[in-house]
Amino acid sequence: MKRPYYLLDVFTQTPLAGNPLAVVIESSGLDARRMQKIAGEFNLSETVFVFDPVDPVNTARLRIFTTVKELPFAGHPTVGTAALLAELRAPEYLKSRDVGVVLEEAIGTISCTVRRPPLSKMQGGATVAHFDLPKLPECFGAPAPNAKIAAALGLQEADIGFSAHLPSLFTAGLPATLVPVKDLATIAGACPNLALCDETFGETAIYLYTNETSEAGNAYHARMFGPSLGVFEDPATGSAAAALAGALMAFEKPKDGGHTIQIEQGYELERPSLIILGLEVAGGVLQSASIGGPSVIVGQGTIDL
Numbered sequence: 224m225k226r227p228y229y230l231l232d233v234f235t236q237t238p239l240a241g242n243p244l245a246v247v248i249e250s251s252g253l254d255a256r257r258m259q260k261i262a263g264e265f266n267l268s269e270t271v272f273v274f275d276p277v278d279p280v281n282t283a284r285l286r287i288f289t290t291v292k293e294l295p296f297a298g299h300p301t302v303g304t305a306a307l308l309a310e311l312r313a314p315e316y317l318k319s320r321d322v323g324v325v326l327e328e329a330i331g332t333i334s335c336t337v338r339r340p341p342l343s344k345m346q347g348g349a350t351v352a353h354f355d356l357p358k359l360p361e362c363f364g365a366p367a368p369n370a371k372i373a374a375a376l377g378l379q380e381a382d383i384g385f386s387a388h389l390p391s392l393f394t395a396g397l398p399a400t401l402v403p404v405k406d407l408a409t410i411a412g413a414c415p416n417l418a419l420c421d422e423t424f425g426e427t428a429i430y431l432y433t434n435e436t437s438e439a440g441n442a443y444h445a446r447m448f449g450p451s452l453g454v455f456e457d458p459a460t461g462s463a464a465a466a467l468a469g470a471l472m473a474f475e476k477p478k479d480g481g482h483t484i485q486i487e488q489g490y491e492l493e494r495p496s497l498i499i500l501g502l503e504v505a506g507g508v509l510q511s512a513s514i515g516g517p518s519v520i521v522g523q524g525t526i527d528l
Contacts, residue, residue: 226250230522233303234459234488234496236349238521241489241496242459244303245270247526248311250286255293261528262288268454271300273308276327282308284327291453295329296357296396298461298498298514305335306352306518317350324352330396331357353499353515358396360469360512366390366400367423375423376431377414378404385434386474392427393469395512397462399428399447401470406435407444411491415448415455426451430463432486441485441497443467458489459496461514468502468512479504 227248235241245265250258250272262270267290274284285304287294309322316322317339324335335354366372369383372390383390388403404410410433420429429448436444445467447460464486471477471484482502489496501513 224252225525225527227525228523229307229520231303231307231518231520233299233518234461234498234516235494236517236519237495238519240494241518242299242457242494243267243521244300246300246304246307247272250274253528255286257528258286258288259293261526263290264526266290268457269294269297269300271304273304276325278327278332281325281327281332282312287328289449289453293329294397294452296462298463298465299459301326301328301333301335301354302352302461302514302516303518305354306337306350307520309337309352310350310520326354328357333357349517349519351515351517353501353513356395356465356468356512356514358394359509360393360395360466360472362391362393362469362473363398364392366392371423372400372402375416375419376402376429377416378409378412381405382409388470388474391470391473393466395462395465395468397428397466398426399430399463399466400424401463401467402429402431403470404431404433406433407437409433410444410446413446413448415450417450420448420450424451428452428460428463430460430467432467436487437490438487441487443484443486444490445486445488446491447488456492458492458494459498459516460488461498464498464500465512465514468500468509471502472504472509476507477502477504479506
């Protein structure tokens with residue numbers, strides 16, 4: 224069976240930047256083993272398989288695979304697939320209005336909004352999508368000692384932390400060890416030791432971040448290492464940015480109201496990416512959060528399986 228697929232670059236408006244994504248549009252009849260093999264064939268950080276929704280009121284059901292495992296939720300596949308489905312199914316509406324896309328993932332139902340900004344604000348071909356987090360970030364334990372974290376990342380213990388920020392464990396669907404580091408030079412010099420990372424971080428994503436940035440206007444610069452996910456380094460990680468919302472609430476204690484936080488990632492891989500994290504805070508408590516950014520289609524074809 225010939226199955227159409229698309230290739231996108233997500234969290235960027237520039238082709239060959241951001242985080243690449245494969246989306247297989249017609250996935251009926253594929254079992255988990257076959258999808259895992261196809262994801263290995265694409266050899267990208269994630270591949271999405273699109274199915275008819277369980278509830279017909281929704282847009283589609285997604286299954287998301289890295290090269291080694293299935294994920295219950297991931298940020299750049301959600302953003303990229305929402306943008307792609309809006310482009311394929313409602314191109315005329317996108318010319319004049321926002322389009323709602325509702326995706327069923329293993330974590331739950333995810334509501335997305337897709338828009339095509341005016342060309343004066345976005346390079347031609349890029350579409351912006353954002354989604355409300357289906358699960359707010361939760362702390363799930365205590366991280367390893369700073370000395371052990373530093374050793375696993377090829378850093379010095381004094382490199383760990385900035386301002387009030389300390390290492391923490393949060394999940395908003397995919398567990399992450401969040402490691403604040405002092406500056407850009409430190410984050411660029413991180414060199415994970417895979418054996419020590421397995422011992423220190425277990426099955427969590429390893430998300431380094433600093434408040435020193437490469438681009439003016441951005442709030443944080445990040446890197447994500449995911450050896451347990453089959454991804455040594457990821458150019459842009461929406462699920463880890465979602466987890467970061469928990470650390471920001473703990474260490475920054477943002478005021479009540481709406482906050483828009485721009486996170487740059489992928490610079491060390493020469494795939495610059497920009498993730499937009501939105502927070503809504505009331506009574507000092509996070510009420511809702513969102514992840515968004517642009518995507519651009521870079522290729523399409525069929526896979527005969």
